[in-house]
Amino acid sequence: MLRAFVRSAPSFARAARAHSTKAARFALFSPHALPIVRRTAVSATVVGSQPLLRQINFYSTEAALKDEEPKETLIEETEVVTGQEQHHEFKTETKKLLHIVANSLYSEKEIYHSELISNAADALEKLRHMQLIEQGFEATHPLEIHISVDKEKCTFIIQDFGIGMTEEELNQNLGTIAQSGSKAFLENLEKEGGSSMSKDKIIGQFGVGFYSTFMVGDKIKVYSRSARPGSKGYCWTTDGLGSYTLAEAEGVAVGTKIVIELREDSANFASKFTIDSVIKKYSNFVGFPIHLNGTKVNTVEPLWTQDKSAVTTDQHREFYRFVANAWDDPQFTLHYRTDAPMSIRSILYVPEHLLSNELLGQRLEPGVSLYSRKVLIQPKSKALLPEWLRFVKGVVDLEDLPLNVSRELLQDNVLSKLRNIMTARIIRWFHNESHQNPDKFNKFFLDFGQFLKEGICIDAQSKKDIAKLLRYETSATKEGELIGLKEYVERKKEGQERIYYLLTPKRKFAEESPYLEAFRKKDIEVSS
Numbered sequence: 342m343l344r345a346f347v348r349s350a351p352s353f354a355r356a357a358r359a360h361s362t363k364a365a366r367f368a369l370f371s372p373h374a375l376p377i378v379r380r381t382a383v384s385a386t387v388v389g390s391q392p393l394l395r396q397i398n399f400y401s402t403e404a405a406l407k408d409e410e411p412k413e414t415l416i417e418e419t420e421v422v423t424g425q426e427q428h429h430e431f432k433t434e435t436k437k438l439l440h441i442v443a444n445s446l447y448s449e450k451e452i453y454h455s456e457l458i459s460n461a462a463d464a465l466e467k468l469r470h471m472q473l474i475e476q477g478f479e480a481t482h483p484l485e486i487h488i489s490v491d492k493e494k495c496t497f498i499i500q501d502f503g504i505g506m507t508e509e510e511l512n513q514n515l516g517t518i519a520q521s522g523s524k525a526f527l528e529n530l531e532k533e534g535g536s537s538m539s540k541d542k543i544i545g546q547f548g549v550g551f552y553s554t555f556m557v558g559d560k561i562k563v564y565s566r567s568a569r570p571g572s573k574g575y576c577w578t579t580d581g582l583g584s585y586t587l588a589e590a591e592g593v594a595v596g597t598k599i600v601i602e603l604r605e606d607s608a609n610f611a612s613k614f615t616i617d618s619v620i621k622k623y624s625n626f627v628g629f630p631i632h633l634n635g636t637k638v639n640t641v642e643p644l645w646t647q648d649k650s651a652v653t654t655d656q657h658r659e660f661y662r663f664v665a666n667a668w669d670d671p672q673f674t675l676h677y678r679t680d681a682p683m684s685i686r687s688i689l690y691v692p693e694h695l696l697s698n699e700l701l702g703q704r705l706e707p708g709v710s711l712y713s714r715k716v717l718i719q720p721k722s723k724a725l726l727p728e729w730l731r732f733v734k735g736v737v738d739l740e741d742l743p744l745n746v747s748r749e750l751l752q753d754n755v756l757s758k759l760r761n762i763m764t765a766r767i768i769r770w771f772h773n774e775s776h777q778n779p780d781k782f783n784k785f786f787l788d789f790g791q792f793l794k795e796g797i798c799i800d801a802q803s804k805k806d807i808a809k810l811l812r813y814e815t816s817a818t819k820e821g822e823l824i825g826l827k828e829y830v831e832r833k834k835e836g837q838e839r840i841y842y843l844l845t846p847k848r849k850f851a852e853e854s855p856y857l858e859a860f861r862k863k864d865i866e867v868s869s
């Protein structure tokens with residue numbers, strides 16, 4: 342039943358900070374903004390036949406109202422249990438594992454929410470696939486993920502309009518730990534043959550992610566209705582202590598809705614601000630729109646999965662600024678994918694400028710994050726690239742990354758293989774740039790050359806190849822005048838390029854270089 346909902350809104354300044362909408366920012370910073378007025382409204386959205394979402398309008402300004410009304414849309418729990426509740430005990434091993442998953446498997450509680458988003462994305466992907474290969478799988482709603490958090494009620498709700506679950510699937514998949522319906526789904530498709538669904542589209546594989554909700558929730562309710570034609574809706578509930586109930590329910594939309602009553606010590610997950618930043622951190626690229634209290638929050642596409650030729654310079658700029666948390670443009674871009682010897686999809690950038698930390702004498706943090714199937718595994722990974730490449734920004738996605746159940750720990754041998762492949766590819770990338778656009782590369786060397794020199798000293802495996810990228814501190818005119826590289830680049834900018842050319846005076850560099858010792862080693866061959 343549709344319930345009227347009235348709530349007085351929080352202060353405008355808080356709304357502006359939390360929602361950061363165009364309108365809110367306009368109201369705060371525009372000199373033309375009209376005085377703030379308080380507005381509260383009541384309305385409801387009817388999706389399909391059921392009223393699912395409620396809206397709350399916030400404070401606004403007269404001017405902002407004309408532009409864009411900041412509003413919140415929360416998910417309502419409108420389903421009604423109609424059937425007889427069946428009581429089930431979790432199996433003994435499930436109980437034991439549940440305890441481990443809830444208490445010691447994950448290092449961060451916030452992971453629960455990326456597990457639920459991954460499940461929702463898998464469910465949408467399965468529905469999309471079934472629609473292609475079988476008739477009758479109609480999508481009743483857009484293929485989207487909706488999350489709503491309510492501080493007052495201390496709840497977290499996630500809803501997808503994906504494949505959903507039948508009664509049997511609810512028993513099998515949620516009633517038994519380590520039972521991955523997603524893995525079984527892929528295996529079935531393979532067995533039946535003829536399916537072209539790529540494995541990298543589905544994230545779940547271990548059958549434990551769902552149980553991470555017990556790290557934060559006291560009571561979990563799952564409403565689900567399978568997208569198979571003629572399916573009924575069900576409500577599955579548990580307090581995680583040893584049993585669950587399952588009953589038929591009415592008003593359940595096709596897909597799955599999970600309602601978590603948060604524990605007191607996890608009340609921060611009812612904060613929109615917290616969830617917004619966790620979504621952006623872990624699940625920004627899951628491939629389906631994620632709405633948080635009615636606002637779409639994952640705006641960046643997983644560019645690295647797309648065809649190289651389909652990505653525009655503007656998209657690269659936006660993506661670079663997102664991954665590097667920067668405001669300049671990338672000066673070099675590498676969109677690299679390979680299937681052998683590993684299935685790698687990546688996009689890497691060199692920033693236009695060497696900013697901040699390193700100039701101030703502090704070490705830069707690594708700039709490349711490791712993903713597997715579009716889900717973040719290691720943010721700003723320390724193990725993915727050697728330290729001297731810390732100025733490179735971007736994303737590497739390894740489809741076949743052998744993860745452990747918590748998706749946090751990786752096998753060292755896989756990482757070191759990946760690291761070797763990526764390092765060699767990056768050096769080759771710089772090499773190509775130095776040939777294709779020597780002037781640009783010389784300028785890059787002025788800013789970033791220190792990293793290459795560092796690489797020569799510390800990266801025994803790659804030093805020979807890095808050495809070929811060095812440009813020297815001196816250059817000469819035809820008349821034999823010695824000038825610095827910086828001056829050379831400046832004179833070239835002024836159009837005097839025909840007079841000056843770069844020289845590779847091995848001796849001169851060696852004398853000036855702080856890396857003299859490394860350079861003297863005879864295995865470093867230097868060429869122009």
Ligand SMILES: Nc1ncnc2c1ncn2[C@@H]1O[C@H](COP(=O)(O)OP(=O)(O)OP(=O)(O)O)[C@@H](O)[C@H]1O
Pocket residue numbers: 456459460461464501503504505506514515520521522523524544545546547548549550551552596597
């Ligand atoms: N939102 C959902 N819609 C449909 N089915 C779901 C949903 N969430 C979970 N399931 C089913 O429950 C199963 C178990 O989920 P769980 O998150 O525990 O494991 P998983 O996703 O298979 O693997 P992993 O542990 O790697 O995340 C899934 O494989 C899927 O079949």
